[in-house]
């Protein structure tokens with residue numbers, strides 16, 4: 001790990017100014033940044049501690065759920081209103097990482113965790129995301145864990161977060177604060193970028209811009225929701241494929257559907273075509289299977305991840321059946 | 326807890342085991358003669374910090390990049406906390422910070438100022454083992470013992486969190502601690518035992 005200076009800033013403005021300077025980087029839970037620094041994938045010269053900034057509250061009321069950027073994964077998962085009104089969020093969190101890591105990791109850091117592509121995390125290999133223009137060894141190499149949707153000839157890395165999949169299904173927005181106190185709100189669905197020919201640019205964040213909160217609108221669908229994660233071992237593993245499904249039912253008819261999937265896309269993958277196909281339909285196995293077929297339209301598997309095309313459809317059908325039942 | 330199961334008794338036992346292997350010297354005289362690492366040379370990046378570890382004040386001079394794990398092991402001489410992966414994947418380094426279990430390999434020591442750090446060395450009350458330590462011995466919940474301090478720190482936190490409701494729940498909430506010897510079944514037995522003792526008392 002490269003040496004760095006450490007700043008415990010007086011307030012958010014000081015933190016943002018320091019992180020906007022060259023070599024500056026926020027640290028929240030540190031669970032991803034520490035790994036990346038140990039492996040020399042990232043080498044900030046100054047880290048800016050955001051832990052004491054006042055953005056850790058979890059607020060739930062009639063106008064929705066507001067997750068402070070610094071709220072810990074374990075605290076959000078254990079919150080009674082999250083468990084009752086947004087079960088997909090609690091389930092996605094409890095299926096993530098380990099109890100120790102969830103005690104450390106934060107909402108904001110979770111959105112910005114970087115891909116688990118092995119080449120990206122090993123500086124002995126070329127990688128367009130880490131070292132633009134150096135090439136992508138994954139496309140013809142070890143790509144079993146990588147994306148079948150949203151990739152480009154330059155990068156097919158998956159976004160690894162479970163939480164982001166649940167949140168993007170529920171139309172979450174991201175509150176940001178930038179240099180000079182500028183505030184703006186971005187839909188989470190527009191927050192992460194597709195790799196295109198600039199896979200090193202992963203989000204719409206400006207230098208120094210700080211996530212202050214994730215805001216989830218209330219909905220009947222959110223109350224009837226679940227997260228299904230398929231992985232190589234029973235626990236403490238990233239997703240091969242996962243599904244966040246939220247349904248509003250009227251009898252056996254699907255009045256509204258919000259669906260996103262993980263492990264398959266280069267960003268948390270919302271499925272609007274599947275949602276549209278399900279709205280107004282009866283909750284039957286035939287309708288679920290037909291809708292799941294739309295989920296993989298345009299999929300571009302790369303060889304070792306071919307299995308995800310079938311697994312994605314089966315995972316979605318099972319998640320739909322569970323939530324509709 | 327069984328009478329006579331004390332820390333001293335445990336050390337006595339492991340010495341006896343080592344004696345049984347006397348034909349294989351565990352340390353060569355040359356290794357034994359290596360002096361303790363000298364205090365690190367002060368570099369411009371270094372800062373003076375004070376940690377609270379196991380209720381004691383621990384002043385340190387460190388670079389900001391030093392993990393809590395390395396500060397404990399290399400500087401404070403508290404080698405009970407183990408380094409397995411150094412990447413958050415194994416749980417060997419589990420300690421409590423302000424009562425919550427965390428991975429000390431991914432924690433910067435400089436960020437722990439003003440917080441209460443508890444390590445495996447801080448669990449026993451004098452010579453009296455913590456109930457989880459005693460249960461691990463009773464249930465033979467380790468083989469090589471390398472993962473054990475982390476397992477025990479995770480298990481004490483799990484019990485405080487109230488996640489010992491069933492074997493399945495215990496396993497899920499111990500998922501952050503890997504045991505290469507595969508002592509998992511006995512670890513679950515030990516935790517279940519302490520949980521039911523506590524329930525019996527309460």
Ligand SMILES: Cc1cc2nc3c(=O)[nH]c(=O)nc-3n(C[C@H](O)[C@H](O)[C@H](O)COP(=O)(O)OP(=O)(O)OC[C@H]3O[C@@H](n4cnc5c(N)ncnc54)[C@H](O)[C@@H]3O)c2cc1C
Nearest residue numbers: 028029030031032033097106108109110112161162211413
């Ligand atoms: C062994 C292991 C297993 C894991 N398994 C899973 C899993 O199964 N599922 C899953 O979803 N995740 C998993 N994770 C990833 C984990 O969830 C993330 O590392 C964590 O959520 C990151 O949050 P953090 O607060 O620790 O971020 P940090 O490491 O502190 O920061 C990450 C990045 O975000 C930036 N940042 C942090 N906060 C802000 C903010 N408020 N505004 C702007 N920038 C900010 C930092 O500068 C840094 O670039 C795993 C991690 C490990 C180590």
Ligand code: SF4
Nearest residue numbers: 117127128136155156
């Ligand atoms: S898939 Fe993306 S992250 Fe992985 S090696 Fe290729 S460019 Fe790098």
Ligand code: FES
Nearest residue numbers: 409410411416430
């Ligand atoms: S050494 Fe910290 S988790 Fe493995």
Ligand code: FES
Nearest residue numbers: 468470504505506
């Ligand atoms: S007892 Fe050997 S690793 Fe767990």
